[in-house]
Amino acid sequence: MDAPSLPRARRLIPVAASVSVIALLAACAGGSSTGGDNTFGLLVNDDNQIVQDALTSLSAGACTEANEALPLEIETVPQSGLDQQLQLLGGQDALPAQFAASGSPAVTKDLDEAGHTLDLEATLTELGVIDDIEPAALSTIENLYGGFIVLPYQFNIEGVWYNKQLFADNGIEVPQTWDELTEAAALLQEAGVTPLSASGEQGWPITRLISGYVYRSLGPDALEKVADGGAKLTDPEYVEAAQAVADLGASGYFGQGVGSIDYDTAVSQFLTGSAGMFYMGSWALGAFNDPAQNQIGAENIGFFPLPEVAGGAGSADQVPANVGLPIAVSAEAYTDETGAWLSCIAENYGATSLGDQGTISGFTVGDEAVEVPALTQSVQDTIAATTETTLWFEALFGAKATTTSQQNAAPLVSGSISAEDFMAMVQADLDADK
Amino acid sequence: MHNVLGDRRAVIILLGPALAVYTLVMLVPVLWSLGLTFFEGNALFGFDAVGFENFTTLWNDPRILDSLWFTVRYAVVITIGQVLLGYLLALLYVFALRKASSLIRTLVFFPIVLPTVAVGLLFQQLFAIAPQNGLVNELLNLVGIASVDWLGSADTAFWVLAAMDIWRSMGFYAVLLYAGLVEIPDDIIAAARLDGATGWQMVWRIVVPLSMPVLLAALIFSINGTLKVFDSIVALTNGGPGDATTPLTLYMFRTSFSYGEYGYGSTIALLLTVLSLGVTLLIFRSSRRDVSGTDR
Numbered sequence: 061m062d063a064p065s066l067p068r069a070r071r072l073i074p075v076a077a078s079v080s081v082i083a084l085l086a087a088c089a090g091g092s093s094t095g096g097d098n099t100f101g102l103l104v105n106d107d108n109q110i111v112q113d114a115l116t117s118l119s120a121g122a123c124t125e126a127n128e129a130l131p132l133e134i135e136t137v138p139q140s141g142l143d144q145q146l147q148l149l150g151g152q153d154a155l156p157a158q159f160a161a162s163g164s165p166a167v168t169k170d171l172d173e174a175g176h177t178l179d180l181e182a183t184l185t186e187l188g189v190i191d192d193i194e195p196a197a198l199s200t201i202e203n204l205y206g207g208f209i210v211l212p213y214q215f216n217i218e219g220v221w222y223n224k225q226l227f228a229d230n231g232i233e234v235p236q237t238w239d240e241l242t243e244a245a246a247l248l249q250e251a252g253v254t255p256l257s258a259s260g261e262q263g264w265p266i267t268r269l270i271s272g273y274v275y276r277s278l279g280p281d282a283l284e285k286v287a288d289g290g291a292k293l294t295d296p297e298y299v300e301a302a303q304a305v306a307d308l309g310a311s312g313y314f315g316q317g318v319g320s321i322d323y324d325t326a327v328s329q330f331l332t333g334s335a336g337m338f339y340m341g342s343w344a345l346g347a348f349n350d351p352a353q354n355q356i357g358a359e360n361i362g363f364f365p366l367p368e369v370a371g372g373a374g375s376a377d378q379v380p381a382n383v384g385l386p387i388a389v390s391a392e393a394y395t396d397e398t399g400a401w402l403s404c405i406a407e408n409y410g411a412t413s414l415g416d417q418g419t420i421s422g423f424t425v426g427d428e429a430v431e432v433p434a435l436t437q438s439v440q441d442t443i444a445a446t447t448e449t450t451l452w453f454e455a456l457f458g459a460k461a462t463t464t465s466q467q468n469a470a471p472l473v474s475g476s477i478s479a480e481d482f483m484a485m486v487q488a489d490l491d492a493d494k
Numbered sequence: 495m496h497n498v499l500g501d502r503r504a505v506i507i508l509l510g511p512a513l514a515v516y517t518l519v520m521l522v523p524v525l526w527s528l529g530l531t532f533f534e535g536n537a538l539f540g541f542d543a544v545g546f547e548n549f550t551t552l553w554n555d556p557r558i559l560d561s562l563w564f565t566v567r568y569a570v571v572i573t574i575g576q577v578l579l580g581y582l583l584a585l586l587y588v589f590a591l592r593k594a595s596s597l598i599r600t601l602v603f604f605p606i607v608l609p610t611v612a613v614g615l616l617f618q619q620l621f622a623i624a625p626q627n628g629l630v631n632e633l634l635n636l637v638g639i640a641s642v643d644w645l646g647s648a649d650t651a652f653w654v655l656a657a658m659d660i661w662r663s664m665g666f667y668a669v670l671l672y673a674g675l676v677e678i679p680d681d682i683i684a685a686a687r688l689d690g691a692t693g694w695q696m697v698w699r700i701v702v703p704l705s706m707p708v709l710l711a712a713l714i715f716s717i718n719g720t721l722k723v724f725d726s727i728v729a730l731t732n733g734g735p736g737d738a739t740t741p742l743t744l745y746m747f748r749t750s751f752s753y754g755e756y757g758y759g760s761t762i763a764l765l766l767t768v769l770s771l772g773v774t775l776l777i778f779r780s781s782r783r784d785v786s787g788t789d790r
Contacts, residue, residue: 316643
């Protein structure tokens with residue numbers, strides 16, 4: 061073992077070392093892009109089932125040809141991890157062909173500024189399908205992002221959905237003012253149902269009530285003033301809005317343990333009849349129109365815009381609208397095959413989304429006769445009648461202020477923090493961003 | 495064999511690849527992160543030098559104090575909990591259960607094998623209040639106490655976290671300390687018995703001093719692990735309610751990867767490193783004194 065074998069061992073050492081170095085280099089060089097050059101990748105938040113289902117259905121239907129050339133590949137991440145995934149992939153030039161825009165438009169604008177998002181106006185014009193985008197959706201996107209950089213797979217309005225049966229049983233009229241809303245909530249609570257179903261785990265369903273109050277009391281430009289620095293969330297008239305929502309929580313109108321209620325539970329509370337009202341966007345129509353989920357019946361669901369605040373500058377005609385968590389297209393991953401997909405999507409997505417899911421998108425439906433559920437039709441009518449739209453609470457905030465706002469929504473309504481502290485925390489992050 | 499290991503070139507070549515991997519995956523990122531503390535920016539936009547600005551931000555950031563206080567409180571409570579309970583379990587294995595302890599050892603050790611996320615979900619369900627009561631609230635209701643929103647307030651969420659992490663890891667520390675306890679020579683124990691030592695006297699005067707080295711190793715292990723806690727908190731509370739259970743690690747992660755402030759995130763990482771280093775040195779110093787005192 062000792063002396064005779066030593067020279068051979070010595071000769072083997074450089075060989076072993078070379079093998080090690082090669083193995084090391086190979087290991088370091090591996091795993092470059094997650095984007096995948098040969099697929100039509102989609103990185104999307106895992107709770108956005110509608111887009112996944114509609115695109116999957118297109119890949120097997122109208123877009124089979126595009127899918128054969130560039131197969132659709134869907135990757136999901138929790139919405140809470142989406143921002144970091146986008147920033148990391150963007151930094152490595154490894155974004156997939158399509159990716160869900162962040163919950164904070166600021167992150168998507170950052171990606172756009174860094175040249176990662178495709179200019180869809182130019183691309184869809186070149187592809188000759190720009191007319192397949194609804195003008196209202198286009199203007200909402202431009203208001204939010206400063207340009208047409210995301211696809212309007214959804215076009216939503218938001219407001220309060222209510223259980224008609226529970227309202228009738230308890231003699232409740234559709235509320236016209238905020239005070240009537242709280243009275244309705246009190247009656248529902250007396251009747252033993254949760255008045256307002258909301259996901260405190262997500263936070264945003266609660267902060268949207270704050271922005272709703274702000275728009276009703278201070279007018280549709282109230283949050284733009286905050287973004288411009290012309291007003292502060294700590295001003296008494298803004299704190300009043302947080303206080304109004306905190307009061308709903310203090311009265312127990314969100315039920316117990318609102319911080320642990322996730323999105324699906326909130327939806328199911330409403331659809332099983334254990335909650336009387338549900339503030340949500342019209343993307344929830346997919347669930348409302350699904351008989352497996354909806355035990356109260358679609359005909360039993362009504363919609364009213366968040367009511368007015370007495371003496372306020374805003375009106376209930378100003379409806380919050382958005383394009384959901386829209387999908388951007390990677391500039392780096394764009395090829396002719398991606399273009400074929402985009403053309404097919406522009407031409408067919410509207411009908412697929414409306415026909416299969418009963419949800420409204422920002423794509424035109426074309427000449428096809430699509431049978432639309434009554435509830436969806438009523439939302440379409442509301443959209444058609446809306447002349448002025450507003451944004452959501454965090455729409456103009458940076459990522460940090462958005463996280464702070466959504467994380468502290470549940471503590472606000474459970475009374476762990478005061479309305480002043482809530483607004484001060486969010487304002488501090490807004491100030492730090494400037 | 496001795497000749498090969500005596501040859502400096504062979505040693506360098508044999509150690510080289512491991513050292514290169516270590517340098518690449520540990521030292522380079524650590525130094526890189528240290529350098530980033532003087533920059534601000536992110537992977538999308540590149541980085542700008544900002545001098546000591548990140549350190550002044552750190553000094554003035556009220557959330558750092560909250561996170562630091564939570565981190566230290568968590569580390570102290572969990573360390574005491576898991577080492578103390580681990581030690582008591584080890585004593586039970588060695589002196590009460592003896593050879594019959596293997597089944598209990600396995601059962602108590604089992605939670606450490608479970609994925610953290612699964613344990614987090616299990617405790618979420620145990621302490622749930624909505625959409626329906628978990629087991630704990632059901633038991634409270636049985637004895638006439640109203641349901642508690644355990645994860646909805648800062649104080650109760652902290653204690654649920656503590657219970658979860660202590661339950662999860664005490665079996666591991668029990669086995670670690672058990673290995674130390676079985677090393678105590680039987681004749682010393684027998685001699686102490688002959689001298690009339692019983693029960694606590696035996697534990698306090700004989701067993702604890704003789705197992706001090708392994709006890710201190712467990713302490714260092716535990717405090718460093720708990721100062722850097724991340725996964726169990728993300729799985730159970732995700733730092734909430736609000737940011738009441740946000741340790742430095744989670745704040746650092748969010749700052750870097752959600753807010754895109756890599757420089758400031760690295761500065762928080764540096765604070766955490768200094769904290770871990772300080773605590774380890776402190777324990778090492780006292781351990782050296784204690785252990786040598788025992789040896790004498």
